[in-house]
Amino acid sequence: MLLVLLLLCAAISALTVTDMHPEDPAAGRQLAKLALQKYGTDPNILIVVRDTDADRAFAQAINDELVTGGVHVVGIASGTPRQAMLQLTQTLAKGDTVDVIATHNFASQWEVLNASRLAQVSDKPIKVIRPPSYRWPSFLTKNNLLSILNQNAPIAIMAIGMTLVIITAGIDLSVGSLMALAAVVTAVSLRDYLGGAAAHGGSVALAFGFAMLVCAVVGAVAGLLITVFKIPPFVATLGLMMVARGACYILAGGADAVKIDAPAISSLYDASVFGVSSQIILMVILFITAHVVMTHTPFGRYVYAVGGNVSAARLSGVPVMAVLITVYIVCGLCAGVAGVLDASHFLTGRPKAGEFYELQVIAAVVVGGTSLMGGEGKIFGTLIGALILGVIQNGLNMAGVDSYRQMVIYGALILVAVVVDQLKKKVINPGIVSQQ
Amino acid sequence: MSVTPPLLAIKGLTKSYPGVQALSDVSLTLARGEVLALLGENGAGKSTLIKTLGGVHQSDRGSIRIDGDLVAIANPRDARRLGISVIYQEFTLIPTLKVRENIFLGHNRQWLKPISQKTERAQAQALLNRIGSQLDPDRLCSELSVADQQVVEIAKALALNTKLMVMDEPSAALSPREAEGLFGIVEELRSQGIGIIYITHRLNEVEQLADRIMILRDGEHITTQAAADLSRDQIIENMVGRSLDEEFPPRCSVIGEPRLQVTGLTRGTAVENVSFTVHRGEVLGIAGLVGAGRTEVARMLFAADSPDQGTITLDGVVLRLKSPRQAIAAGICLLTEDRKSQGLILTQSTQHNFGLPNLVDFSSKGMLVHRREQNRFQHYCDALNIRIADPQQRAETLSGGNQQKVVLAKWLQSNADVIIFDEPTRGIDVGARYEIYQLLNELSEQGKAIVMISSDLPEVLAMSDRIVVMCEGQVTGLLDVKSSQQKVTPEDIMRCATSDQSLEQPMVAQS
Numbered sequence: 001m002l003l004v005l006l007l008l009c010a011a012i013s014a015l016t017v018t019d020m021h022p023e024d025p026a027a028g029r030q031l032a033k034l035a036l037q038k039y040g041t042d043p044n045i046l047i048v049v050r051d052t053d054a055d056r057a058f059a060q061a062i063n064d065e066l067v068t069g070g071v072h073v074v075g076i077a078s079g080t081p082r083q084a085m086l087q088l089t090q091t092l093a094k095g096d097t098v099d100v101i102a103t104h105n106f107a108s109q110w111e112v113l114n115a116s117r118l119a120q121v122s123d124k125p126i127k128v129i130r131p132p133s134y135r136w137p138s139f140l141t142k143n144n145l146l147s148i149l150n151q152n153a154p155i156a157i158m159a160i161g162m163t164l165v166i167i168t169a170g171i172d173l174s175v176g177s178l179m180a181l182a183a184v185v186t187a188v189s190l191r192d193y194l195g196g197a198a199a200h201g202g203s204v205a206l207a208f209g210f211a212m213l214v215c216a217v218v219g220a221v222a223g224l225l226i227t228v229f230k231i232p233p234f235v236a237t238l239g240l241m242m243v244a245r246g247a248c249y250i251l252a253g254g255a256d257a258v259k260i261d262a263p264a265i266s267s268l269y270d271a272s273v274f275g276v277s278s279q280i281i282l283m284v285i286l287f288i289t290a291h292v293v294m295t296h297t298p299f300g301r302y303v304y305a306v307g308g309n310v311s312a313a314r315l316s317g318v319p320v321m322a323v324l325i326t327v328y329i330v331c332g333l334c335a336g337v338a339g340v341l342d343a344s345h346f347l348t349g350r351p352k353a354g355e356f357y358e359l360q361v362i363a364a365v366v367v368g369g370t371s372l373m374g375g376e377g378k379i380f381g382t383l384i385g386a387l388i389l390g391v392i393q394n395g396l397n398m399a400g401v402d403s404y405r406q407m408v409i410y411g412a413l414i415l416v417a418v419v420v421d422q423l424k425k426k427v428i429n430p431g432i433v434s435q436q
Numbered sequence: 437m438s439v440t441p442p443l444l445a446i447k448g449l450t451k452s453y454p455g456v457q458a459l460s461d462v463s464l465t466l467a468r469g470e471v472l473a474l475l476g477e478n479g480a481g482k483s484t485l486i487k488t489l490g491g492v493h494q495s496d497r498g499s500i501r502i503d504g505d506l507v508a509i510a511n512p513r514d515a516r517r518l519g520i521s522v523i524y525q526e527f528t529l530i531p532t533l534k535v536r537e538n539i540f541l542g543h544n545r546q547w548l549k550p551i552s553q554k555t556e557r558a559q560a561q562a563l564l565n566r567i568g569s570q571l572d573p574d575r576l577c578s579e580l581s582v583a584d585q586q587v588v589e590i591a592k593a594l595a596l597n598t599k600l601m602v603m604d605e606p607s608a609a610l611s612p613r614e615a616e617g618l619f620g621i622v623e624e625l626r627s628q629g630i631g632i633i634y635i636t637h638r639l640n641e642v643e644q645l646a647d648r649i650m651i652l653r654d655g656e657h658i659t660t661q662a663a664a665d666l667s668r669d670q671i672i673e674n675m676v677g678r679s680l681d682e683e684f685p686p687r688c689s690v691i692g693e694p695r696l697q698v699t700g701l702t703r704g705t706a707v708e709n710v711s712f713t714v715h716r717g718e719v720l721g722i723a724g725l726v727g728a729g730r731t732e733v734a735r736m737l738f739a740a741d742s743p744d745q746g747t748i749t750l751d752g753v754v755l756r757l758k759s760p761r762q763a764i765a766a767g768i769c770l771l772t773e774d775r776k777s778q779g780l781i782l783t784q785s786t787q788h789n790f791g792l793p794n795l796v797d798f799s800s801k802g803m804l805v806h807r808r809e810q811n812r813f814q815h816y817c818d819a820l821n822i823r824i825a826d827p828q829q830r831a832e833t834l835s836g837g838n839q840q841k842v843v844l845a846k847w848l849q850s851n852a853d854v855i856i857f858d859e860p861t862r863g864i865d866v867g868a869r870y871e872i873y874q875l876l877n878e879l880s881e882q883g884k885a886i887v888m889i890s891s892d893l894p895e896v897l898a899m900s901d902r903i904v905v906m907c908e909g910q911v912t913g914l915l916d917v918k919s920s921q922q923k924v925t926p927e928d929i930m931r932c933a934t935s936d937q938s939l940e941q942p943m944v945a946q947s
């Protein structure tokens with residue numbers, strides 16, 4: 001499966017090679033160095049950027065580098081083209097000269113910065129410089145890759161629980177609804193019981209915990225229906241899927257979203273380490289934990305055994321019922337985690353959140369090589385499966401494919417991925433179980 | 437002078453599976469309107485023979501002629517086309533369909549041609565009447581008793597213009613009265629000129645129905661004689677008569693105090709009031725025919741099923757076990773009859789199968805220590821001579837003998853005191869059998885209490901210290917192999933195992 005993912009990445013990379021116009025602080029410093037090399041410390045430089053945080057950081061980097069190099073920076077114009085022109089004319093009116101305008105590729109295309117317009121306002125010629133462009137796949141940038149991870153983290157987290165369920169030869173259709181339920185329960189409990197807008201971090205954490213508990217309970221109910229009442233997992237979780245979705249709308253009072261006023265709500269989603277969002281970090285931690293549990297604990301073995309042959313497992317002393325119930329609780333909890341992340345992201349509890357996610361989650365697990373027949377599957381396979389889906393979607397977006405065609409191609413590529421994996425299994429000696 | 441060829445003539449039929457010679461050079465003939473009783477122990481080759489006739493298996497060598505014409509039966513469709521019907525012990529009815537729908541299910545009808553309910557009902561009624569049944573063709577098969585289902589199976593066969601009907605232990609699941617009904621049907625079929633091969637373990641049925649008797653043993657044809665010419669004792673002798681020497685390792689048992697005591701064990705009608713005791717160092721054999729309730733007893737001892745009544749005592753302590761997990765913890769283990777579906781997880785690695793009940797031993801602080809598991813598995817691979825290329829090898833790739841040893845290894849690791857073997861050598865070749873017998877002896881010498889269910893009479897006689905014989909859920913005999921003055925013979929076991937109380941057959945039960 002890793003091979004499929006890498007091939008996909010390579011293909012999309014090849015298709016998305018474009019001129020890259022860097023606009024980050026590093027590019028700013030590089031631009032300043034180029035200016036120093038080319039013009040020395042003599043010219044007066046005006047920096048022109050848009051009015052965004054990223055642009056201001058870019059401008060600041062140019063400024064700092066130039067100033068330490070001994071160049072006179074006459075100003076930083078951050079705003080619209082009109083504002084840039086205004087600042088330029090004001091600077092010139094004060095009697096300062098402007099020899100060079102440092103900007104990025106985007107602003108350098110502005111009409112106000114083309115040579116003829118500049119010649120109208122200044123006697124001396126003004127040079128416009130920007131960081132050098134280069135050709136690079138737009139897919140293969142740090143920002144894009146991080147955003148793929150970030151966008152797919154909720155699906156991937158839910159897919160952990162789903163992997164366990166599918167390894168036991170079950171299925172859980174309720175995860176999408178449970179995700180919404182967790183978000184709505186978070187929102188409603190904060191609004192009604194935990195202080196509304198005044199709720200502090202502790203209360204928010206409490207609401208998150210309560211929401212996940214609710215999901216775990218629903219998971220336990222699914223487990224009981226399946227083990228005690230012998231209801232097929234498909235049916236049991238189909239019922240709970242509808243119950244949970246309905247409960248979301250009831251709790252939300254029919255509204256499309258329950259707003260969360262407490263400012264602390266966003267702290268979970270907004271947290272990041274070295275520019276990597278908390279969602280991604282959480283996802284990685286959960287995958288590693290799940291991998292260790294599945295390969296290095298008796299519980300993990302039991303999950304595989306139950307899926308491989310339930311009667312042999314029972315006759316070998318595996319507590320089948322407890323294992324199954326636990327697996328569905330874990331699946332519910334994973335959906336709960338995705339739900340609180342959703343609430344923290346959108347600052348609302350949306351009863352519509354996670355619609356049809358169950359299918360994407362199942363697709364991620366299956367693409368990741370877990371057999372729907374049970375007994376086989378790997379946690380990291382699921383991570384790769386989720387990433388394959390994310391990469392396909394991202395690649396289609398980048399290629400500008402419209403959403404209907406995206407659906408067709410997305411579906412077809414899932415099938416191709418699974419077929420490739422099946423073919424690979426046939427080629428490799430089927431007698432040896434790969435080391436888990 | 438022209439002679440009408442027999443309905444069926446089989447010549448030199450030979451079939452082998454890896455490690456097993458299922459049939460070797462078997463020949464038979466069957467005339468129209470004749471009932472041939474096919475007798476033999478479990479594993480004698482009866483099933484292979486009828487599955488070859490039914491097109492399920494193909495023979496390695498030999499010829500089959502129907503009405504003198506050489507035929508090839510490549511699949512069940514061919515068999516049906518040739519007028520051969522096999523009524524297996526597992527019925528092939530679809531429970532959600534009506535009787536008449538089942539009867540005509542196998543017909544090659546056009547897919548979209550409308551079916552006249554009325555015609556179908558009338559035709560079904562006619563077929564049922566042919567065998568003297570009053571069954572309503574509109575009843576659902578799921579509502580029918582086993583006996584009625586069998587009637588439907590037979591009617592289904594007749595609907596296909598059957599000339600030759602093979603019945604595999606048709607009376608096994610019937611009550612004595614229902615069996616009488618079946619005999620009536622067989623007589624009816626015979627009078628209509630249908631040739632019948634009738635497999636049974638019940639000798640009274642043979643006397644009542646059969647024109648001729650054919651006996652198989654170890655895949656070989658032993659004798660075919662007119663039923664009147666064979667006494668019951670001769671039949672049994674022919675069925676089981678093989679020498680026991682060299683096949684079994686010598687056994688010297690030191691029997692200690694009682695360990696496992698079973699009293700009044702009952703579950704539905706499958707097991708009724710079964711009691712026995714197993715001592716330290718003893719191998720207790722449980723003999724009987726398939727369906728006598730032996731496996732059910734084993735499953736209750738292991739708490740895989742719960743008894744309606746009865747107590748199980750281990751070393752003087754009454755056990756109230758609710759799950760196999762608890763049974764394992766109490767020191768009881770079961771090597772199931774069906775290794776593939778019950779004993780092993782075939783798609784997973786051999787080592788993981790070995791580890792499954794023992795993961796707590798192989799963990800420290802909740803985490804598995806793979807090395808510990810690997811070392812113990814290696815230990816047992818050496819000790820039990822388990823031949824595998826790689827501990828990660830899937831269990832399904834192992835031979836039957838190696839699979840059985842892997843199952844045994846996992847229970848030895850779990851340190852079981854009571855080991856229940858259900859058909860320990862079924863499907864296992866002769867060499868590996870010997871090794872398993874040796875292990876059985878070693879385990880009993882270590883003071884374990886061993887219960888061995890076996891349909892293989894020489895095996896049960898050679899390996900057991902005492903033998904409990906079961907028939908129809910009850911204990912019908914307790915034979916002391918080692919200390920009784922008179923030598924216990926296979927015939928003794930067969931007499932207990934085939935005793936049919938309702939027909940007042942003599943029972944041999946000594947204790």
